[in-house]
Amino acid sequence: VPSEPTTSEIGSHVDRLPTPAFLVDPARLASNIATLDSRIARLGVDLRPHVKTTKSPDIMRMATAAHSGSVAVSTLREAEYFFAAGFRHLLYAVTIAPDKLPRAAALAARGADLTLVADSEETALAIIGAQAQYGVTLPTLVEIDADGGRSGVAPDGDLLLAIAAILSAGSALRGVLCFVGRSYASATLEEIRSWGKIERDAAVGSALRLRAAGHDCSVVSVGCTPNAYLAQDLTGVTEVRAGVYLFQDLTMAKLGLCMIDEIAASVLATIIGHNPRGPWAIIDAGGLALSKDQGLANSIQEYGYGVVADVEGKPIGDLIVANVSQEHGLVTSPGGGLDFEEVPIGTKVRVYTNHVCMTAAAYDQYHVVRDGKIEHIWSRCNGW
Amino acid sequence: VPSEPTTSEIGSHVDRLPTPAFLVDPARLASNIATLDSRIARLGVDLRPHVKTTKSPDIMRMATAAHSGSVAVSTLREAEYFFAAGFRHLLYAVTIAPDKLPRAAALAARGADLTLVADSEETALAIIGAQAQYGVTLPTLVEIDADGGRSGVAPDGDLLLAIAAILSAGSALRGVLCFVGRSYASATLEEIRSWGKIERDAAVGSALRLRAAGHDCSVVSVGCTPNAYLAQDLTGVTEVRAGVYLFQDLTMAKLGLCMIDEIAASVLATIIGHNPRGPWAIIDAGGLALSKDQGLANSIQEYGYGVVADVEGKPIGDLIVANVSQEHGLVTSPGGGLDFEEVPIGTKVRVYTNHVCMTAAAYDQYHVVRDGKIEHIWSRCNGW
Numbered sequence: 001v002p003s004e005p006t007t008s009e010i011g012s013h014v015d016r017l018p019t020p021a022f023l024v025d026p027a028r029l030a031s032n033i034a035t036l037d038s039r040i041a042r043l044g045v046d047l048r049p050h051v052k053t054t055k056s057p058d059i060m061r062m063a064t065a066a067h068s069g070s071v072a073v074s075t076l077r078e079a080e081y082f083f084a085a086g087f088r089h090l091l092y093a094v095t096i097a098p099d100k101l102p103r104a105a106a107l108a109a110r111g112a113d114l115t116l117v118a119d120s121e122e123t124a125l126a127i128i129g130a131q132a133q134y135g136v137t138l139p140t141l142v143e144i145d146a147d148g149g150r151s152g153v154a155p156d157g158d159l160l161l162a163i164a165a166i167l168s169a170g171s172a173l174r175g176v177l178c179f180v181g182r183s184y185a186s187a188t189l190e191e192i193r194s195w196g197k198i199e200r201d202a203a204v205g206s207a208l209r210l211r212a213a214g215h216d217c218s219v220v221s222v223g224c225t226p227n228a229y230l231a232q233d234l235t236g237v238t239e240v241r242a243g244v245y246l247f248q249d250l251t252m253a254k255l256g257l258c259m260i261d262e263i264a265a266s267v268l269a270t271i272i273g274h275n276p277r278g279p280w281a282i283i284d285a286g287g288l289a290l291s292k293d294q295g296l297a298n299s300i301q302e303y304g305y306g307v308v309a310d311v312e313g314k315p316i317g318d319l320i321v322a323n324v325s326q327e328h329g330l331v332t333s334p335g336g337g338l339d340f341e342e343v344p345i346g347t348k349v350r351v352y353t354n355h356v357c358m359t360a361a362a363y364d365q366y367h368v369v370r371d372g373k374i375e376h377i378w379s380r381c382n383g384w
Numbered sequence: 385v386p387s388e389p390t391t392s393e394i395g396s397h398v399d400r401l402p403t404p405a406f407l408v409d410p411a412r413l414a415s416n417i418a419t420l421d422s423r424i425a426r427l428g429v430d431l432r433p434h435v436k437t438t439k440s441p442d443i444m445r446m447a448t449a450a451h452s453g454s455v456a457v458s459t460l461r462e463a464e465y466f467f468a469a470g471f472r473h474l475l476y477a478v479t480i481a482p483d484k485l486p487r488a489a490a491l492a493a494r495g496a497d498l499t500l501v502a503d504s505e506e507t508a509l510a511i512i513g514a515q516a517q518y519g520v521t522l523p524t525l526v527e528i529d530a531d532g533g534r535s536g537v538a539p540d541g542d543l544l545l546a547i548a549a550i551l552s553a554g555s556a557l558r559g560v561l562c563f564v565g566r567s568y569a570s571a572t573l574e575e576i577r578s579w580g581k582i583e584r585d586a587a588v589g590s591a592l593r594l595r596a597a598g599h600d601c602s603v604v605s606v607g608c609t610p611n612a613y614l615a616q617d618l619t620g621v622t623e624v625r626a627g628v629y630l631f632q633d634l635t636m637a638k639l640g641l642c643m644i645d646e647i648a649a650s651v652l653a654t655i656i657g658h659n660p661r662g663p664w665a666i667i668d669a670g671g672l673a674l675s676k677d678q679g680l681a682n683s684i685q686e687y688g689y690g691v692v693a694d695v696e697g698k699p700i701g702d703l704i705v706a707n708v709s710q711e712h713g714l715v716t717s718p719g720g721g722l723d724f725e726e727v728p729i730g731t732k733v734r735v736y737t738n739h740v741c742m743t744a745a746a747y748d749q750y751h752v753v754r755d756g757k758i759e760h761i762w763s764r765c766n767g768w
Binding site for chain 2: 016018019020021052074075094095096097098099100103119120122123126145148150151152154181270271272273274275277278282284287288289291292293294325326327328330344345346355357358361362363364382383384
């Protein structure tokens with residue numbers, strides 16, 4: 001890829017950045033970390049931040065500072081990237097495909113404490129086989145399905161014990177992992193909290209069953225940002241996973257878990273046109289730059305693909321990105337208050353998006369902006 | 385980013401590829417190119433293929449072989465990348481942000497024939513200013529809005545002539561460009577065809593107005609894949625743009641413009657779990673690997689986030705990816721025919737997705753698979 005001659009962007013004003021660019025507000029980021037840290041501290045468990053949202057070692061060093069240093073990853077690429085950046089305790093929180101085991105074993109052989117996840121006898125057997133073949137330890141958590149939402153085994157079924165027996169026989173069993181994503185479909189904070197209890201009870205109950213059967217179960221891992229935020233009692237749990245809390249996004253705002261002015265990540269865009277036939281202003285950030293994630297069921301009506309703010313990060317009236325194509329975003333005012341003179345061509349705006357994990361994945365670096373100036377450029381990994 | 389030791393993948397079986405991976409079927413690709421080429425040849429216009437779908441010089445060399453060699457791009461990154469790959473005639477088919485003009489001028493100064501687009505007096509003035517400042521020619525098309533769909537000026541308004549006058553005075557006016565994206569919202573092929581006629585008439589009518597006012601208008605550029613496919617008469621048009629036709633996708637299938645077995649791009653994934661509580665099989669390709677684009681209004685019910693095929697590319701019953709999270713896809717059978725024994729853990733499947741431009745953007749290379757073996761690895765660009 002050819003690169004145009006560039007001068008260092010550090011210290012320059014955010015207005016000078018080529019758009020679209022992904023901005024991080026370091027004060028909001030620090031505040032989001034402090035907020036969850038203080039909640040987790042009161043619960044007496046470890047926080048294992050999930051790298052999948054930010055995929056940035058700089059950010060994950062901040063996120064793990066008050067904890068054990070363990071992180072969760074969603075791809076082996078992330079595991080390799082974070083191990084190279086100095087993170088040793090890694091949980092690959094997706095049931096591993098059997099043919100990825102040589103790659104996982106290679107990472108373990110290089111010194112990573114890489115924990116895997118299994119929810120089938122086939123996968124458990126493959127893990128045991130890889131341990132023997134490559135001479136490494138691949139500690140594994142059995143995934144529990146508490147809500148019929150995605151993956152995992154029933155907490156009260158025979159399969160849990162069958163998988164545990166396979167892993168135990170190979171000295172690979174380390175514990176259980178549970179993720180209740182249905183929290184995101186909750187209408188109220190109380191509903192989220194009840195899903196969090198279901199998650200905790202399923203994980204802790206499964207751990208008790210394993211121990212009663214004579215197995216090791218030193219790790220009881222639960223969580224997602226909503227459940228981590230609202231937990232009041234995590235007795236029996238050893239660690240909580242969360243990732244979105246670092247940046248926050250419109251989904252978290254819609255759930256009532258943050259305010260828009262706490263969202264630490266936004267996309268910088270430029271007004272490139274005005275169409276009175278909409279009416280809408282047009283920005284140079286579309287489906288690729290913002291993501292086409294529509295957020296929660298009723299988000300698209302309220303927020304479209306993003307809330308439009310000024311270059312300082314303050315929302316401009318009720319402006320939203322009502323529609324996107326690949327490289328265009330159409331900025332409208334649902335209340336009819338769009339004033340082209342307020343957003344002349346060339347104006348920089350920031351857009352807060354529905355699902356920041358998806359948005360951030362379009363970028364390979366973050367521009368960290370404090371008081372309007374670029375303070376750092378942080379790298380992230382992408383792909384698999 | 386650390387890379388694991390790898391052997392060359394060329395010649396190896398597709399089954400051996402790490403997943404998720406983006407596969408290209410070169411026979412289908414060649415057929416898709418031939419189909420549109422023969423249609424365009426009968427219309428007597430140039431095809432200016434749009435790189436935004438594939439962003440692959442290897443593919444765009446095939447796509448331009450029967451034409452002038454001109455391409456359209458959607459970002460300046462694409463323009464720079466394709467110029468470095470030997471493409472000289474580039475149309476940046478998005479109205480340019482004024483502060484991107486130095487970068488565009490730098491490319492023109494290096495020898496690119498880079499055509500820009502403007503739909504405001506502000507942008508036209510900025511283009512003229514950049515020409516003078518950097519001593520380059522920045523030929524420009526005025527964008528016409530024929531459907532009130534996105535950007536551009538009304539074909540019958542005063543603004544068209546005002547912008548043309550500014551560009552003409554600076555010897556920058558080259559013609560007009562029109563894009564009618566509402567074709568994608570059509571219920572029938574006839575409706576697409578009628579939008580195509582609206583697009584053509586708006587472009588040709590605008591060109592006549594410019595010429596009547598004494599301006600140069602040598603380029604009359606229209607199109608998107610649906611309009612290019614179904615055009616019957618493009619009198620007055622000089623070039624047609626299209627990008628999706630190269631790969632095709634479920635959106636094009638839903639519109640009736642291709643069959644699923646003509647789609648040349650798919651995501652290779654691995655079955656990593658079975659959850660009888662769904663029931664669903666789980667693949668290691670989620671929202672990042674497939675994209676969360678929901679396609680047309682009623683696509684999500686029929687296709688979910690993708691149609692699941694075997695490793696040869698043949699759809700497996702009615703299996704679809706009904707839901708995704710970041711790295712998980714939930715494979716279901718709407719008709720109740722999901723048989724776990726048919727897709728055991730470790731099975732490779734291919735997924736055809738709703739909107740291939742969005743899916744492809746998650747990858748930096750394509751694995752080209754013929755007769756089950758990796759024949760080539762083609763690179764693409766991403767970002768801005």
